[in-house]
Structures are given as C-alpha cells and as structure tokens.
Amino acid sequence: MKRCVSGIVVSLLCSAPLLGQEPDRSLERIRVGLAAPLPLIRSIDPIESTLPKSLGIFTLVEPQLRGEMVRVSVPIGELVMRAVRSVTTGHYRRREAAARRRVAADIKAFEEQQSSLKR
Numbered sequence: 001m002k003r004c005v006s007g008i009v010v011s012l013l014c015s016a017p018l019l020g021q022e023p024d025r026s027l028e029r030i031r032v033g034l035a036a037p038l039p040l041i042r043s044i045d046p047i048e049s050t051l052p053k054s055l056g057i058f059t060l061v062e063p064q065l066r067g068e069m070v071r072v073s074v075p076i077g078e079l080v081m082r083a084v085r086s087v088t089t090g091h092y093r094r095r096e097a098a099a100r101r102r103v104a105a106d107i108k109a110f111e112e113q114q115s116s117l118k119r
Helices: 002-015 025-035 076-118
Strands: 053-055 058-061 071-073
Touching: none
Parallel strands: none
Antiparallel strands: 053 058, 058 071
C-alpha cells in the first residue's frame, strides 16, 4: 500500500512542471525595461491650449500663478445683469397684465353703461 501511494506521489511530482524554477515573464520585462536607458527630454514645447473652455456658466482659463493647475472664471457681472433683467421683465409683465385688466374692466363698465342708456 505504501508503495502504491509513494508511486503515485512520485509520478505526480515528475509529471508536474517545476513552477518555482521557471522565470516569471513580468519580472523579465521589468529587467529589460530597467536595462534600457530612458529617453531624456531636452525641452518641453508649450502645448497650444484650447482654453478658455466653457462649462455652463464657468469658464476655464489659463493659470497665471505658479502652482495653479486650472483657473475658473465666473462672470459675476453677467449673472447680476441677468438677475436684474429678469426682475425688471417680471415687473413689466405684472404691470402690463394689471393694465390689461383695468382696460377690460373699463370696457365692460362702458358697455354696461351704453346698454343701460339704450333701454
């Protein structure tokens, strides 16, 4: 019985590849990558930027100070003027609606007065 078990174990070990002795392909690629010198960048040409770019009411503009990655511009004047215009337009519409109601009431009163005179 021991011979049978030991024979199976020996056959399994002989048929299985020895994974510990095979070189790892990823380590090999890392070694090759480290052996090759990195290219040196002599100068960096300025990239033509597509800035300013609008995102809703915000505008991305080019950074002006050291350490800035991006600068966001918010059009405060335009936002304030939009608010003033919308308030003014609403006020105008309410005054116009009130004037129409007054004119309609005056016309109705005039028509009633005319119809009472004809009788």
